[in-house]
Amino acid sequence: MGFDLYFVGIKLFDGSVILFMVLGVLLGIIVGALPGLTATMGVSILVPLTYSLSPTAALMMLLGIYCAANYAGSISATLVNIPGTPSAVMTTLDAYPMAQKGQAGRAIGLATLSSALGGLFSVFTLALFSPLIASVALKFTSLEMFLVALWGISIMAYVSPGSTLKGLVSGFLGLLLATIGFDPLTAAPRYTFGSVYLSSGVQFIAVMIGLFGVSEILLNIEKNKQGTKQELFKVEKSFESLKEVKSLWGTILRSSVVGVIIGAIPGAGGTIASIVAYAQQKRLSKHPEELGRGAPDGIAAAESANNACTGGAMTTLLSLGIPGDAVTAILIGAFVLHGLQPGPFLFEKHFDLVSAIFIGMALINILFFLFGMFGAKYFARLLFLPRAVLNTGILSLCVIGTYAVQSSIFDVGVMLVFGLIGYLMSKQEIPRAPLVLGLILGPLMEENFRRWIGLAHGKYVSVLRDTYSKNPISIVLTILVLLTFLLPLFQKQKRISEDASKYVEKETKQP
């Protein structure tokens, strides 16, 4: 591959790709700036819109939404003390107090700069590590591929909010749903009940839009979340924050490393990354008492970490086909919609597209930096949008978007059913992301599992012994899977997410 991997993708960038990338960034900022709308929801709803685009334009638009939404949560966090996306929760602790001191522009400037630098750092690590991981993954046997996928689901269940068991239930329900349709090996129909609509399986885009689009809006409607009525702070002099980069580079670099590592853990995501980075900053800061009272390093730590997650999550997606978070799980759907399968073979078959993703993600970070610096005060006005109208518009978008994928009203029905299921899952504190991951990784897991069973010819123990003695990767993967399944049994308090929410609670209670 060599250095070509970092340049060859430039040839895929034509006018339309740039246009849709810019559109994606703008949509991402809008989605991120509005509390109640998340990057996951934005990407899932807009996947069908990319149906008629080239794979490069489609992926650039969706990556634009993903990265920009992660950043834009800081806008409402600064101006109205409500994180626009969950990953901006730690940003509120310092950005809002800074805005109260009349420095809203400085807070948004710092958040924009840190987000962009965190994002760019993560693109660098993505470009550096994903080809290496992919080259190792290319040598995986069917048992190892099965174990990687199983580990992805179990770790996502482990780090998702709620109990691990409920996360596993969600993941295995996804795996079961993935078996609907023709059997990939024998073409026997399974769970189709004679319906032609089910013979090709459950349309995963309909499921994703239902679970992350419709159900999220239903939850918003139930809570009656309205647009803000309060006065917004004036956003001025955001460029002055650029001078502070000299004193903050250590914080940004440290937090970006945290973000990349946490981003690469399936299911962990930006919220946990920003909390861990913030806690780390508080431990290392010379003036920890200032954090939570408008400290610039608090904003820098939280924002660089949550945006650095994007590159971490994309690393496992591109190299192993295992998404790092809910948004990248949905991105797999977008890849498949365009006839691509993320994973090690992507580097062999679509070398130029992988290169374009590296270049595109770097450009996206630069683009949202520019839009954020010049336009944050305009995006802030979105906070005045009447929420009733916005929610209705999004629901309409969900219906039309689902219909658009296959011109099928049956898919719309599937989307509505999963919207309701997602809503009920949230009420029962069952995480939704593992279900989507199970649905997406199901065929890969089944294929590799049955291939391994077939190759073993009934001598499972001797084949296992043989595999483990020849290949240490199998041993490592098996230990990882077992640890993720068994860890909750031996831990009084497993939950990264529970620890995280307790940390947020503690921090927000401080005077």
Added chain:
Amino acid sequence: MNKEFLNGLIVFGIGILAYLGSSGFERKGVAVSENPALYPQLLALVLCLFGITLVVQGVVRREASKTRKNDEHRGVQRTMFVVCSLVGYAVGIYLFGFILPSLLFMFIVPLQLGASRKTALLVSAPLSIALYVVFFLLFKVPIPHGVLFG
């Protein structure tokens, strides 16, 4: 009955149904890996196991289910109204195409969610047209024309 117990029963039920349902496509006398029911049956058994564990957790914890407050009840009512409207909207666009049901949906639902009549009226038409333009004209994505209109 607490959440865990109820969830456990549902998951166990899904597992049992999936296992029983797989007997319809089970192939006996072929190699294990060629049996299409093998993998779904394994998943069904794992789900049954998870279901039982949830039931046991529910029995051990014995947390009483919370009584619903008035505002929570209103929230659920609002949500159910929107769900019903969505079903009506989906049927509407199937029968009549995109424009007419969208105009109605985007007028009635915001009104029920607390928007003023003026806002709902002012927004429904531009929003419907904007979606039409974005999907159909800009992104060239098919939108429903309605079976009644061919």
